[in-house]
Amino acid sequence: MAETLRVNPINCSGHGICAELLPELISLDEWGYPIIDPRPVPPALDLEARRTVAACPVLALRLIRQ
Amino acid sequence: MTTTAMDEPAAGSAAPANGLPRLLPLVPGVPEDLRAHLARYGRPPYRGGPGLLIHGAEAAGLTGRGGAAFPVYRKLAIVAGARGRKVIVANGAESEPASRKDALLLRVAPNLVLDGLQLAAEAIGASEARLYLHPGVSPEVLRALSQRAAAGIDWLGVTITEAPPRFLAGQESALVNRLGGGPALPTFVPPRVSERGLGGAPTLVQNVETLAHLALIARYGPRWFRALGTDTEPGSMLTTVHQANGTSQVIEVEIGTPLRTLLASQPQGAEAQALLIGGYHGAWLPMAQAAPLTLDNATLSQRGAAIGAGVIAALPADRCGLVEAARVARYLAVESAGQCGPCLNGLPRMAAGLAELARRGHRRQVRADLERWAGLVTGRGACNHPDGTVRFVASALTVFAPEIAVHARGHCSATNRRPFLLLPDGMPTTEDDWI
Amino acid sequence: MSGTTAFWYASRATGIVSLLLLTAVLVLGILVNRQGRLPGLPRFAVTSLHRNISLLAMAFIAVHVVTAVLDTYVNIPILAGVVPFASGYERVWLALGAVSFDIMLAMIITSLLRGRLNRTLWRAVHLLAYLSWPVAFAHSIGSSRDLQHGWLLDLGIACALIVAAAAIWRLAHAARQLPRAARVAAILARYSPPAGTKGPGQARERIAR
Numbered sequence: 001m002a003e004t005l006r007v008n009p010i011n012c013s014g015h016g017i018c019a020e021l022l023p024e025l026i027s028l029d030e031w032g033y034p035i036i037d038p039r040p041v042p043p044a045l046d047l048e049a050r051r052t053v054a055a056c057p058v059l060a061l062r063l064i065r066q
Numbered sequence: 067m068t069t070t071a072m073d074e075p076a077a078g079s080a081a082p083a084n085g086l087p088r089l090l091p092l093v094p095g096v097p098e099d100l101r102a103h104l105a106r107y108g109r110p111p112y113r114g115g116p117g118l119l120i121h122g123a124e125a126a127g128l129t130g131r132g133g134a135a136f137p138v139y140r141k142l143a144i145v146a147g148a149r150g151r152k153v154i155v156a157n158g159a160e161s162e163p164a165s166r167k168d169a170l171l172l173r174v175a176p177n178l179v180l181d182g183l184q185l186a187a188e189a190i191g192a193s194e195a196r197l198y199l200h201p202g203v204s205p206e207v208l209r210a211l212s213q214r215a216a217a218g219i220d221w222l223g224v225t226i227t228e229a230p231p232r233f234l235a236g237q238e239s240a241l242v243n244r245l246g247g248g249p250a251l252p253t254f255v256p257p258r259v260s261e262r263g264l265g266g267a268p269t270l271v272q273n274v275e276t277l278a279h280l281a282l283i284a285r286y287g288p289r290w291f292r293a294l295g296t297d298t299e300p301g302s303m304l305t306t307v308h309q310a311n312g313t314s315q316v317i318e319v320e321i322g323t324p325l326r327t328l329l330a331s332q333p334q335g336a337e338a339q340a341l342l343i344g345g346y347h348g349a350w351l352p353m354a355q356a357a358p359l360t361l362d363n364a365t366l367s368q369r370g371a372a373i374g375a376g377v378i379a380a381l382p383a384d385r386c387g388l389v390e391a392a393r394v395a396r397y398l399a400v401e402s403a404g405q406c407g408p409c410l411n412g413l414p415r416m417a418a419g420l421a422e423l424a425r426r427g428h429r430r431q432v433r434a435d436l437e438r439w440a441g442l443v444t445g446r447g448a449c450n451h452p453d454g455t456v457r458f459v460a461s462a463l464t465v466f467a468p469e470i471a472v473h474a475r476g477h478c479s480a481t482n483r484r485p486f487l488l489l490p491d492g493m494p495t496t497e498d499d500w501i
Numbered sequence: 502m503s504g505t506t507a508f509w510y511a512s513r514a515t516g517i518v519s520l521l522l523l524t525a526v527l528v529l530g531i532l533v534n535r536q537g538r539l540p541g542l543p544r545f546a547v548t549s550l551h552r553n554i555s556l557l558a559m560a561f562i563a564v565h566v567v568t569a570v571l572d573t574y575v576n577i578p579i580l581a582g583v584v585p586f587a588s589g590y591e592r593v594w595l596a597l598g599a600v601s602f603d604i605m606l607a608m609i610i611t612s613l614l615r616g617r618l619n620r621t622l623w624r625a626v627h628l629l630a631y632l633s634w635p636v637a638f639a640h641s642i643g644s645s646r647d648l649q650h651g652w653l654l655d656l657g658i659a660c661a662l663i664v665a666a667a668a669i670w671r672l673a674h675a676a677r678q679l680p681r682a683a684r685v686a687a688i689l690a691r692y693s694p695p696a697g698t699k700g701p702g703q704a705r706e707r708i709a710r
Binding site for chain 2 (some may be wrong): 008009010011012013014029030031032033035
Binding site for chain 1 (some may be wrong): 536548620
């Protein structure tokens with residue numbers, strides 16, 4: 001079951017923790033906001049992705065089932 | 067193709083000749099009161115059950131006239147199929163400053179819009195009907211509502227809610243937010259408003275022109291509707307045309323009309339240099355490229371444009387395209403909800419960059435910055451305001467590239483410094499400006 | 502206090518440690534909100550420490566309450582840990598402890614269920630931290646004479662000063678915050694120079710939240 005990472009841009013305040021924890025899929029733009037790889041999360045990174053979602057201080061990141 | 071009850075005209079009403087106008091009154095500009103409306107169209111043909119109108123909308127191929135061109139039957143079906151309480155909203159908040167079609171329609175044919183609202187409400191089984199309008203509700207709308215209430219022809223009572231004069235006020239989730247008593251700010255989607263909208267109930271939001279078309283389809287059937295327009299984009303549409311000489315009109319045309327026929331011929335030397343198609347989230351095209359095109363998405367999309375809000379603006383040759391684009395870009399920036407980091411940061415920077423290009427002499431870095439910012443904001447907001455803004459800015463940079471070179475050398479080709487594109491005065495500064 | 506048992510000592514000790522841990526939790530929470538960093542540590546360390554130390558503090562408080570109950574010198578019912586005024590001994594001071602602990606329980610539970618809760622509700626409960634800490638502090642000073650003199654008094658005062666400084670820092674930022682409706686205009690003003698000066702700069706701009 002394919003899942004993709006999505007950020008709620010309204011809640012996101014640019015902490016940048018997601019990019020730190022999952023640099024394979026998330027990078028930061030020049031203002032500190034996450035740029036997220038739109039492709040499905042590879043199975044090898046699934047656990048890391050879940051940890052990253054849980055680590056967001058404002059819970060702006062989520063895993064969406066396709 | 068099997069015929070259903072919806073294919074035949076509703077009993078008692080003769081289908082009009084296959085021509086125009088359809089939505090606009092027979093005598094231009096003269097509003098039809100309820101009596102005239104009933105004389106011309108008869109009472110709204112309620113079907114007595116949900117769903118039948120949806121088949122008609124599907125067979126007719128009606129798409130939304132609010133800018134997104136989404137197939138109407140699909141939205142109707144989603145909300146109709148949902149359980150529990152449902153809400154229907156007629157969206158008359160024409161937030162596009164250059165567009166006047168919805169305002170005109172509500173003034174001269176409010177009963178058609180309200181018919182469509184009632185018929186769609188019955189089709190989806192709504193228990194609440196709302197009309198969302200900018201301030202200064204035309205008296206024709208109020209009069210129509212009270213006459214209809216007195217005549218008892220409405221299936222549901224209609225409540226009017228005022229929309230703030232914001233560019234995003236008509237955006238679906240911002241609309242629902244406002245109707246719920248909050249500010250007209252977009253919210254994160256999912257869930258779509260058709261699944262969870264006003265008060266958590268599935269909410270059908272339709273543009274007022276779309277509802278007017280629906281009211282006619284209900285009477286005359288899908289085949290009548292398809293007599294105009296193209297196979298994939300049937301029907302007629304309202305378009306606001308701004309001529310190069312500064313005049314503007316709202317005209318009803320069939321989809322697929324050549325753009326050339328919309329533009330009034332101008333005297334030598336006063337022709338248009340470029341067309342802005344779709345409104346301020348639309349795209350610029352050079353006149354030479356635009357002139358042979360037709361007003362339908364299939365053709366326009368090949369050139370990176372779309373019907374959008376149905377606005378066509380011809381920029382006169384004596385104006386500066388960069389100056390006009392910079393004015394609009396600034397407007398789009400200050401109309402950002404300011405909720406999402408990329409939009410909040412990118413749009414004002416892009417506006418400032420474009421303003422720098424519009425001045426005489428700019429830094430070489432600016433063009434690269436603009437391209438980078440455009441790439442950074444697309445698709446990264448909660449709504450498509452950044453995307454639409456980028457479409458406008460990017461097409462301006464392409465179409466007015468020669469002018470950028472002229473400005474870089476310290477000159478400007480324009481001979482007329484008067485602003486051309488319509489923009490409202492002032493800008494939102496406090497939270498109250500969004501209520 | 503004559504005739505004290507190991508339980509009584511344990512309760513006093515875990516109480517002091519709890520106060521220190523709660524001070525750290527509150528400061529770390531403010532640091533998370535302000536997107537601050539701990540030197541030498543990655544960004545996620547701040548939020549991770551905040552969450553983990555809050556759970557550790559709850560564990561220490563649990564031991565603090567249980568050992569006080571188990572101690573036979575004074576009679577404190579177990580209920581007094583969460584129900585104010587349930588204890589005959591030091592009625593008011595222990596009530597403060599119970600109130601503070603109740604708030605912490607609400608904060609922890611709402612945080613664990615955060616994904617399912619309304620954001621405003623979560624935030625409102627979490628803001629009660631600013632109430633919970635002073636109440637816990639008052640409980641610490643009043644329920645036993647430990648913090649009323651000597652180096653433990655100094656320690657208590659130091660914690661209070663740290664919390665006050667952090668809270669003032671947080672409030673100062675909130676006061677400087679631009680309302681949402683003014684944010685875009687502010688950036689536009691910054692990047693639209695008066696005629697004659699240079700154009701848009703390259704500075705980073707974050708949402709002033």
